[in-house]
Amino acid sequence: MSNFASSALSFIYIGILMMLSAELPTMLLSLLLLLCLWNLLLANKGLTRPAMLATNLLAAALLAVLFITVNLKQSVLLFVIMLLQASILKLLQAESAKQQQTVIVLTFFSISTVFLYQQSLYSTLLVGVFFVTLTIALASLNGLPTTRLAMRKSIYSLCIAVPLAALMLVFVPKMPAFWQLPGANTAKTGLNERVDPFDIASLAKSDELVFRAEFNDDQAAPPYYWRAMLHTSFDGKAWVKEKAPAYERQNIDWPAYTGSAQIYLEKSANPWLYTLGDGVSPAADVRNINDGLLLRQDPSASNFKYPLRYRPQLPAALSQYEYRYYTQLPLQGNPLARNLAKRLLAKSDNVDAFISELYEHYRYQGFTYTLTPTPITGSNSLDIFLTQTQRGFCGHYASVSAFMMRSVGIPARLVSGYLGGENVGDSNYLSVYQYDAHAWVEYHDGEQWQRFDATSVVAPERLNGSLSQVDQLQQEFRANLDLGLLQLSGFKSLNWLRIQLEKIDYRWTKWVLGFDQEKQNNFLKELLGSQFAQYSMALVVIGIALVLFVILILSSRHRKVQLTFSAKQLAKLFNAADNSSLLSPEQLTPVAQLNYLATHTPRLKTQMEQISRFYIQATYEQKPLTKKQRSEFRKVVNKSIKIIG
C-alpha cells in the first residue's frame, strides 16, 4: 500500500517539475527529476533508502546548485524550488506510512505553486488529477483494505467537495492581499527592451497567449497595432528603451477616448500594458503615462485585467527639447543608410513625400519579409541590410526606417508591441499571441505622430490579422514555431479543434481566473439584491452545513439487504398478485404462496409450477441458476404478471 503512495508522489513531482520546466534551470530540473526516478525505483524494488547523512549532503548540494543557477532576485522562484527540493528529499527518506502522509500534506502546498506560473484550463485539469491522486494516496496509507476502495472513497468525496468548494469560491467574500508579495517572474515575453534584430538567424516564435481583448464597441478595425513600449535611442547597433522614468499624465480628457475594450492579460512579470493608439485606463492599479502608454502598478505573476479607453491619434505636441531628443543619432556609422535617406529627401520636398519615397523604396527594391533572415554581424549592420541582404522581419525594417528618418531630421522612434490578433470564430474578442510580436516606427510629421510600418508594403497581408493567418508566410511560420496544435493548423479538423479549445480557454480566463472582488460584488448584488449581498458568507455556511448534514444522513443509512435474483423476481410477482388481490390472506412461505396461487388461480397454474421449480432450485438446492434459466425465470414471471393484470 505504501508503495502506491510513494510511486504516486514520485509521478506527481515529476509532473510538477515538467509543468515548471520553463522556469527551472536545466541542471536543477534534471537533478530533481533524477531524484524522483530514484524514489520510484526505491518504492518499487524495495531497496534501502538513503541514510540521513547522505540526504543531508544531497540537500546541501542541491541548495548550492540552486544558488548558483537561480538569480537571487527571483525570490518567488527560489522559494518554490526550495519547497520542491525539500519535499522531494523528504519523499526520498519517507519510509513509514506516517512520514509519507506528511509528504502528501506538504505536496498539497507544492501543487498550488504550479498555479503561480500556469493557470490555463489544461494545467488546472492536470493539477486536478494530482489532487485526486494525493487523496487516494492518503486513503491508501490509512489502513483501507484495498487501493480500489481508497480510489472509490476519494473520488466520491471529491465529487461532493469540488462543487462545495466552487460554491465557496463564488460566495465567500474575497480578501484583499494581506501583504505585498514579490511576483513570480516569467521572462517569456516576445518583447524586449532592446530591439536588435540583426544577429538573429531565425525568429523562434512562441504560440503562448499574451492577452485577449474584448471590444465593447464596434469602432475597432484592423490593423490592430498594440503599443507596449517606445525605443527612443539608437546606440549604433540597437534601439533601446527610454531610460528616463515615465511621468504620470495629468488632466486626462476622458470623453475624447471613444474606444473601449477590456483586456485580459495572461500572467506576466512585465510592467508594460497594451493599448491601441493613445490609451488610458481608469483602473486604479494602472498608471497612465506619457505618450499614451500604460504601465502596471505592480507586476506580479497573476493574471490581470484592465479596462482600456483609446483613440487612434497620438498626443501631438512636440517641444523643442523633444525634437532634439527624437532626432538624436550617433555621429558615426551606417553611412550608406544616411546617404540613401538624403537622396530620398532630395526627391521630395516635405515629410509626407519622404515617407512615400521610403515606402516605394522598400516596395520596389527587392526587399522581402522573412522569419529566417541572414544574420548580420559587425558594425554598419543597417547598411548591410539595406544594400546586401534585404531580407528581414519587422525589427529590421523598423530599425532602418527610424534611423533614416532621424538622419534627415525627422523625429522618429521605434515602437514595439503586437500586431493583430486572432479573431476566433466570429467572437467579439481577439487573442494575441507571442508570435504576433511586432515593431514599427512612429514619426512626427510636424503636426502629430504618425505610424510608419514597412511591413505594410513588404508583407501587406500581415496587417489584417494574426501572423498565423498570413498565407504567404505560413510555411515559414510553422517551421519556426514550437510544436503545438497551431503547427498542425493545415489540417482542417485540427484547426477546428484548436479554435474550440481556444474558445474554452477564453471563457476559463474570463469567468474563472478573472473572477475578482469587483466581479464577485456585482454578481452577489445581482443574485441576492444589494441589501442581502453582505450575508453571502452566512449563506455559504448554511449551505455547506446543509449539504454535510445530508451526507451524514445518507451515509448513516443502514446496509441494504441484498436480495437474490430469484427473491427479486418473486417480490415482483407477489407485488402484482397483491394488487389484483390474488394472494393468500395468510402469511405463507414463498413456495406455499406459489402453490396457493396455482390452485386458486388456475390460469396461472403452469407458470407457478415453473417458477416454483426455479425458486426451489436456487434457494433450497444450492444450485445457482444458469444464465439461460435466469432469463427463462424472468420471462415466466413477466408472463404471469401480464396474465394477472
Add this chain to the structure above:
Amino acid sequence: MTALLRKAFAPLHHQLQDWLLRDKHKTTSLTLGHSTVYVLPSKLGFGFILVAALNFILAANYQNNLVQLSSYLMLVLVLMSLIQSYANIKGLQLQFKEVASGYANQERTYRLSLANQQRNSYAIQLQWQGSTTLVEKVEDSSQDVSIQGGKQARGYYKVPRLKVFSTYPFGLAKVWSYLDANADYYVYPAPQPHNHGLSKQALDDSPQQNSGALSQSGNDEFDGLKEHKQLADYRRISWKHFAKREQLLVKEFITEADGAYVVDFEKFPGDVENRLSLMAYSIEQAQIQHMPIAVALPGLILACNNSDEHYLKALRALALYKKRGSHHE
C-alpha cells in the same frame, strides 16, 4: 517541557476524562452511536488545515482563484472526513470477551469480538495497553480480535480501558470511543525454574502418598522430586527451630496440610519476589502433573489438593501476596 506539563496535569486530565465519559463506556458490550463516539480532526488533519490556510494566504496575496479553490477544497475535505469517519464507525458493536490471567512474563491479551450490522466498517484500530491492532474490515458477522498488551507486574488488575479509533477514510479526522469492561484478571509471579525440593512437611511420613506421587513420575520433573525427598529428611530435623519463628503457621500447617508436599514461602531463598517466582514454578509444575500440594505463605495456608481451582487459588494468592487491597488500574 510538554512532557512535564502533561505529567503535572495527568491527574486532572484523568478526572476530567472520567467526568466527561461518565459511565457510558463502563460496559462489556457497546454499540457505537452518537452519544458514545467522539470526533475531531487528527494531527494530520490539523496539518492539512494548516496547509489549507497557507494556500488561502497565498491565494489572497496573489489574487489567485485556483489556489483559493484548492484551499477551500482542502477545508471541505476535512469537514467531509469528519462525517465519513463517524458514519464509518457508527453501529460498530464491541463485545468484551476476556483478558486471561497469566504469568508476569507473559503478555496480556485482550480478546473481544467486533461486528457491525448496519454497514461495513473499515480501518478500525484498537488500542490497549499501548499497543494497537488494525482491523481492516468489520462486517455483519462477528469477528474475534485479540490485542497483545504488554507484560505487567504480578497483582490483581481491573481490565484497563480499551480505546477503539479510526481515521478512515483519509486520516484527516479521528473518531474514537472506549470500552471500559468491568472485569478483572490476575497476573501471577513469573515462574522461575529451580531445583529446590518440595518438602513433605508432616510429622509422620505417609509412604502411600509419597509413592503415590512418585508413581506418577517418569519424567525429568520427578527426578527433582526424589532429590527433594532427601532434602525433606534433612529439613525435618530443623523443623522445630523453624516452628519457633512462625508458630501460628506451623500449627495450621500441621493440622491442615498433614503429610503433603508443601510449597512453602519460607523454604525458598532470595527476596519476596524471587521466592514467589520460585513458588509459582513449583505450583505450575505440580499442576502439570496433577500432584497434590499444599501452599504456605506467611499468613496463609492452602491445604493439600490437586484440583484446578486449588492451583488457581494458589497462584492468585501469590499474585496478591503483600499487594492485597491495592488494585491496579
